[in-house]
Amino acid sequence: MKRIIDWGMKALAAFDWPLLAILALMMLLGMTVMQSAVGGTDWRFADQSRNFLIAFFVMWAVALVPPPQLMRLAVPFYILGIVLLLGVEFAGETSKGATRWLNLGFGRIQPSEMMKIAVPLMLAWYFHRHKGKVRILDFLAALVLLAIPFGLIAKQPDLGTALLVFTAGFCVIYLGGLSFKLLVPLMLVGVVGLGALIHYEPKICQPDVSWVMLHDYQKHRVCTLLDPTSDPLGKGFHTIQSMIAVGSGGVYGKGYMQGTQSHLDFIPERTTDFIFAVYAEEFGLYGGVMLLVLYALLITRGLSIAARARSQFGRLMAGSMSMMFFVYVFVNIGMVTGVLPVVGVPLPFMSYGGTALMTLGIASGILMSISHYRPKDP
Structure with missing residues (x-):
């Protein structure tokens, strides 16, 4: 009792x-x-x-589950997620023009969802292991760990989930010690790019203009927003x-x-x-x-x-x-x-x-x- x-x-x-x-x-x-x-x-x-x-x-x-046990799950959970994303890439099921699901026989899963947790879990484990001695190379390695699932998810295509995964992971990298000064140039490029997009919208949103690295439906969504x-x-x-x-x-x-x-x-x-x-x-x-x-x-x-x-x-x-x-x-x-x-x-x-x-x-x-x-x- x-x-x-x-x-x-x-x-x-x-x-x-x-x-x-x-x-x-x-x-x-x-x-x-x-x-x-x-x-x-x-x-x-x-x-x-x-x-x-x-x-x-x-x-x-x-x-x-205490945090130390969550840390022990970080690496295998991340690797499993990457393997499942590769499974989607080569043997995924397509619905409504997107290949995002993987049939495991007993059910259908969407591996990109688990990466919203797996990616920050992996990066938090990584920076915890390098606590107090984080170098530039460590940030570059963390960006690679983030870029792999981001690229696989964006290729499905599922830009919304890819952005959520990227944001969750990038927050860990920033909180892990990334200097804000390094983000200022990226922010300036973003502001300039947004201004150029608005200014040239009548020309670049024409049907015969294709956008590099973006699908047509993604181009239409941006042009529709404008x-x-x-x-x-x-x-x-x-x-x-x-x-x-x-x-x-x-x-x-x-x-x-x-x-x-x-x-x-x-x-x-x-x-x-x-x-x-x-x-x-x-x-x-x-x-x-x-x-x-x-x-x-x-x-x-x-x-x-x-x-x-x-x-x-x-x-x-x-x-x-x-x-x-x-x-x-x-x-x-x-x-x-x-x-x-x-x-x-x-x-x-x-x-x-x-x-x-x-x-x-x-x-x-x-x-x-x-x-x-x-x-x-x-």
Whole structure:
């Protein structure tokens, strides 16, 4: 009996209660919006409820794994991910023009999703091993470790996931000691490139102009962002309709389950990538600000865990997972409001999908593991 009680206390101690409270609020809000997006409680609502339940237990299981054991899993997990990505490259299944899935016989998986965790895990392990003696060559080696999965995922093509993997990994490299001065030239090149893109948009977006290293659909997404009205019934339809939904919500919103754009099927992918448009139309500016506050609390809690971590590995992983949440939110809301191109990034804990929720559950579990970990005295 005493062992059972001790195990129960240990299992409960794995939770970071402030983080769990924020996640619980996000889940309730996500299921509320999902009910409106699907127009009731159909199979998608039931599936999402099941996905949240699975993600919760996955999060709990990961939270029980101490950071030293997570470090031991870093290298084999990364290697497994690379092998599976190579499997997708040579024997993957194609759907909707993209080869992103691998059939293992008993089921189909998307290896690129696991790299959102595997890449920062590997890089955090790498910088933990080189703590206190990081050299330029170490940063170059880390960039190679990051570039391999990024290139394989971008080639599928899946630019949205590739950017998320790159961002999660690059955050580890930056937090590992990369000087901000080295990033200034890259930032200047980005600003100049963006200005040139806007200035020459009428010429470079012509149908007979091809963009080097980008697929035609990616070119169309960028050109549609710059001028959605150029193809209002085609590539620009998603952006135009989502912007109409967000704007029509006004300050107070139209009311729960009263959104016309969503319930009249004008918003495409309203349960996944564009669920924020459903939310903004019904809850308005006030609701949008409340959602952003919840996300800010989630990210702040993650960064607080990073600041209090007892090891270099813990600080790097917690910081990376927190910034991954930020990028998810920034990219999704940016594309829904027409600020960024449509790249297929879900809104955390709001969009429908089991794989994305599993990844978010693992990330939350890692944060909880780092939060309650106390190394034993030697």
